[in-house]
Amino acid sequence: MKKLFCSIILIVSCIVAMAQKPLIGISTGYSASENTASVRYTYVDAVINAGGIPVLIPLAKDSLTAAEAIERIDGLILSGGEDVHPFFYGEEPAGALGSVNVARDKSDMWLLQSAAKLGKAVLSICRGEQLTNVTFGGTLYQDIPSQYPNRPAVQHNQRFGGAEPVHHVNVVKGSHLYEIMLQEQLAVNSFHHQAIKDVAPDFKVVATASDGVVEAIEGFPKYNVLGVQWHPEYFAQQGEKQWVKLFEDLVQRAGASKPVIKQPNINQPRIR
Numbered sequence: 001m002k003k004l005f006c007s008i009i010l011i012v013s014c015i016v017a018m019a020q021k022p023l024i025g026i027s028t029g030y031s032a033s034e035n036t037a038s039v040r041y042t043y044v045d046a047v048i049n050a051g052g053i054p055v056l057i058p059l060a061k062d063s064l065t066a067a068e069a070i071e072r073i074d075g076l077i078l079s080g081g082e083d084v085h086p087f088f089y090g091e092e093p094a095g096a097l098g099s100v101n102v103a104r105d106k107s108d109m110w111l112l113q114s115a116a117k118l119g120k121a122v123l124s125i126c127r128g129e130q131l132t133n134v135t136f137g138g139t140l141y142q143d144i145p146s147q148y149p150n151r152p153a154v155q156h157n158q159r160f161g162g163a164e165p166v167h168h169v170n171v172v173k174g175s176h177l178y179e180i181m182l183q184e185q186l187a188v189n190s191f192h193h194q195a196i197k198d199v200a201p202d203f204k205v206v207a208t209a210s211d212g213v214v215e216a217i218e219g220f221p222k223y224n225v226l227g228v229q230w231h232p233e234y235f236a237q238q239g240e241k242q243w244v245k246l247f248e249d250l251v252q253r254a255g256a257s258k259p260v261i262k263q264p265n266i267n268q269p270r271i272r
């Protein structure tokens, strides 16, 4: 009996050890003038600290390429960046609209729609959260200081380091975000001048700032998508356990149906 118990433990631990780490795609920024695809390393380290393998995804030029890329990965992070072009939610540009990147908007939307269709796990961050809302039919304030009805009491565009919180958000109890964090109030950083206005159908607001600005949305169960307005990757890069949990949740959602592979039998490279 004891032997059988030990064997079961051994088998279970082998399966755990052999489980393939989920591949987490990270959308990248694109600069035509600098001819680069890039993303801040905070995202990369956050995924690594949470037990995933980061894969950077340069801009997709068409929807089929985006869909094929998504098919090969297990989860997706839509990273931060420029303002979403207001044409995508049927508005003319306001005077205070920042720089936009339509090629990136399209690429991110294709990636997101493909992920949603295949039920792949998504964590969208800052611009990614706003783009998520727009992709599924919501709208944005193009500029909080000039458009938000109750002039905000809190600063959403902080002027100090990314790994420092600037304001609090109130988390809706019972939401997926709450189940991860187990806290009703979180201290977050904030680097945005735009915010969600009308929330997309099938999404719900799961965190707000004290001025009412939407700070997080989620689309469960219809969409496997959580979006946050702040930048948790700065904290997760530092190994802050509470924030690594947010990325572990993504990795867990991504790995939920992954196959198990054996350790490959390969010779270690040797210097002669």
Ligand SMILES: [Mn+2]
Binding pocket: 155, 156, 167, 189, 190, 191, 192, 209, 213, 215, 229, 230
């Ligand atoms: Mn904020």
